[in-house]
Amino acid sequence: MGVYTERILPHLMDRAMRDKELDPIRARVAANLTGEVLEIGFGSGLNTALYPATVSRVLAVEPALLSRRLADRRATAQTAEGERRSRIPVEYIGLDGQRLPLPEASVDQVLSTWTLCSIPDVARALSEIRRVLRPGGSLHFAEHGLSPDPKVARWQTRLTPIQRRVAGGCRLNLPIADLITASGLQLTGLTNFYLHASKTAGYIYEGAATRAAP
């Protein structure tokens, strides 16, 4: 990892991901979380203030050490402001969503917001998510991905090589719903829409998918 990835990108990501347009989406996706939650691509901790009190513990996976430091600072600031939710314990358990150091069927729910696009082998990460979810548990997600509009999709494919270079491997054209379904998780809710800010980077897949009970 170079200087850009280690020292600059986490700050750029933190700023981009603080976009106010994302706040209500984050709030909806986090609203029904309960129990022990695994958050993939924890980033700078922008979801922490949104975990409901029904969450007992958050297990965080995040490769960027600077993002983890930014998240720690945010948690400290929230504690200083007396925010009750920041007291939900967060434990870093790993660096890579493709290899989760957790036993099978060990977490109640998984949260992923704008992360799947950056994971090189996303099918493997989703299969790991399915493995660690307890039967009946669910993945809650808000991701950007492939637009059904062929004109937008063509631009997404054209721009993906440069996006990968400047945005930590992010691909604009992943068929998120198909990938989730292919992992064996069952979609229980899905809403698609464009962000106002951008069509190419802003076709959103928001929803939940469950690991079926045997």
Ligand SMILES: C[S@@+](CC[C@H](N)C(=O)[O-])C[C@H]1O[C@@H](n2cnc3c(N)ncnc32)[C@H](O)[C@@H]1O
């Ligand atoms: C666009 S940021 C989103 C951060 C955060 N989820 C949010 O909503 O603000 C993508 C995140 O995915 C993380 N990431 C990249 N590769 C990853 C991997 N293999 N496993 C887990 N997270 C990864 C990045 O470090 C970054 O924090």
